[in-house]
Amino acid sequence: xxxxxxxxxxxxxxxxxxxxxxxxxxxxxxxxxxxxxxxxxxxxxxxxxxxxxxxxxxxxxxxxxxxxxxxxxxxxxxxxxxxxxxxxxxxxxxxxxxxxxxxxxxxxxxxxxxxxxxxxxxxxxxxxxxxxxxxxxxxxxxxxxxxxxxxxxxxxxxxxxxxxxxxxxxxxxxxxxxxxxxxxxxxxxxxxxxxxxxxxxxxxxxxxxxxxxxxxxxxxxxxxxxxxxxxxxxxxxxxxxxxxxxxxxxxxxxxxxxxxxxxxxxxxxxxxxxxxxxxxxxxxxxxxxxxxxxxxxxxxxxxxxxxxxxxxxxxxxxxxxxxxxxxxxxxxxxxxxxxxxxxxxxxxxxxxxxxxxxxxxxxxxxxxxxxxxxxxxxxxxxxxxxxxxxxxxxxxxxxxxxxxxxxxxxxxxxxxxxxxxxxxxxxxxxxxxxxxx
Ligand code: ARG
Numbered sequence: 267x268x269x270x271x272x273x274x275x276x277x278x279x280x281x282x283x284x285x286x287x288x289x290x291x292x293x294x295x296x297x298x299x300x301x302x303x304x305x306x307x308x309x310x311x312x313x314x315x316x317x318x319x320x321x322x323x324x325x326x327x328x329x330x331x332x333x334x335x336x337x338x339x340x341x342x343x344x345x346x347x348x349x350x351x352x353x354x355x356x357x358x359x360x361x362x363x364x365x366x367x368x369x370x371x372x373x374x375x376x377x378x379x380x381x382x383x384x385x386x387x388x389x390x391x392x393x394x395x396x397x398x399x400x401x402x403x404x405x406x407x408x409x410x411x412x413x414x415x416x417x418x419x420x421x422x423x424x425x426x427x428x429x430x431x432x433x434x435x436x437x438x439x440x441x442x443x444x445x446x447x448x449x450x451x452x453x454x455x456x457x458x459x460x461x462x463x464x465x466x467x468x469x470x471x472x473x474x475x476x477x478x479x480x481x482x483x484x485x486x487x488x489x490x491x492x493x494x495x496x497x498x499x500x501x502x503x504x505x506x507x508x509x510x511x512x513x514x515x516x517x518x519x520x521x522x523x524x525x526x527x528x529x530x531x532x533x534x535x536x537x538x539x540x541x542x543x544x545x546x547x548x549x550x551x552x553x554x555x556x557x558x559x560x561x562x563x564x565x566x567x568x569x570x571x572x573x574x575x576x577x578x579x580x581x582x583x584x585x586x587x588x589x590x591x592x593x594x595x596x597x598x599x600x601x602x603x604x605x606x607x608x609x610x611x612x613x614x615x616x617x618x619x620x621x622x623x624x625x626x627x628x629x630x631x632x633x634x635x636x637x638x639x640x641x642x643x644x645x646x647x648x649x650x651x652x653x654x655x656x657x658x659x660x661x662x663x664x665x666x667x668x669x670x671x672x673x674x675x676x677x678x679x680x681x682x683x684x685x686x687x688x689x690x691x692x693x694x695x696x697x698x699x700x701x702x703x
Pocket of ligand 1: 291351377378381585587589590591593
């Protein structure tokens with residue numbers, strides 16, 4: 267490992283201790299590296315505007331940061347155990363290329379605000395992607411809801427046959443759910459859209475830093491004002507962001523559960539796209555729904571991350587090295603969660619339904635509620651109607667699913683899914699998405 271940034275000369279660093287402290291930072295920092303470079307350039311420009319770096323120094327630093335970005339993108343530069351972390355790698359690169367000028371980049375900043383700003387930029391991108399994916403899933407569900415609005419299927423409560431429903435109503439439910447989830451992503455985005463750069467180690471610094479300038483340059487909508495709160499917000503905001511991710515993944519899990527049940531041979535309602543199934547290593551006859559099952563496991567990943575964060579955050583004010591342990595869980599949960607969520611739009615498009623099987627699963631007793639409500643609408647007290655129909659369950663055989671469905675006219679009911687309202691909301695949310703610089 268290269269000499270740590272805090273090396274003052276003279277002290278012998280113990281390799282095992284150094285490794286323990288660096289932990290897996292150098293690997294995790296690969297995710298946030300480009301954001302760290304971007305924020306470093308903004309910091310250097312800010313130092314220029316504050317009169318601390320000369321124009322030429324700013325130009326050199328920004329140019330070398332650009333070269334590092336390019337080398338990274340082309341795979342010519344790798345973050346590995348030559349470095350303590352990504353922050354050290356950036357300064358190391360600048361110093362190797364620019365000598366004294368490179369050594370100036372850390373003027374007025376601490377790794378404490380450096381890591382905060384890089385992680386926030388990364389999280390902002392993740393939340394924007396989360397929102398976009400939720401809206402994408404919602405749009406696909408809405409399209410399928412439109413196409414299947416009249417396709418009857420059983421509606422269950424307690425996993426028992428209850429009343430006739432439609433495939434359109436099934437998809438409409440997820441269309442609306444993912445609109446909510448997109449809003450949650452958006453709320454989390456808005457919460458962390460504040461610039462912590464310039465708060466240094468947590469107590470400001472004795473320089474007239476252009477915090478407003480770096481805020482604009484990095485595309486944050488506001489400055490995170492308090493340096494102490496900047497540190498205290500670490501992990502807390504990650505928990506909030508994970509909460510938004512979990513909202514979406516809870517709906518993914520429910521969808522995955524439904525599809526698992528629908529694809530059981532005994533129900534036979536649905537068939538998954540072949541690409542979303544796998545074979546068995548021993549049973550030649552099997553196609554297994556591994557993808558939906560792993561989608562179902564995603565909230566577990568997020569809950570694990572939240573537990574890890576929650577346990578880490580029992581800290582007094584200010585920076586503590588414990589906070590480093592907030593990074594891994596968030597990176598892993600978003601990585602895995604968004605990877606899974608990205609598979610959902612195609613799943614929605616391509617899952618096939620067997621309309622005849624779904625219709626055959628409707629039994630006449632499922633019209634009992636319709637009959638009781640009809641009697642009540644004609645004036646019989648509902649409780650009496652209920653009891654009467656319970657005695658006459660064998661007399662409902664002449665009804666059709668269509669008749670039942672077409673009578674469900676109140677908003678959201680099977681004859682009036684309100685898809686246009688969902689469509690309006692989708693259009694509004696698509697139009698209001700944040701533009702990341
Ligand atoms: N890897 C560290 C973290 O994530 C960077 C900040 C180190 N700061 C310090 N004062 N040792 O927290």
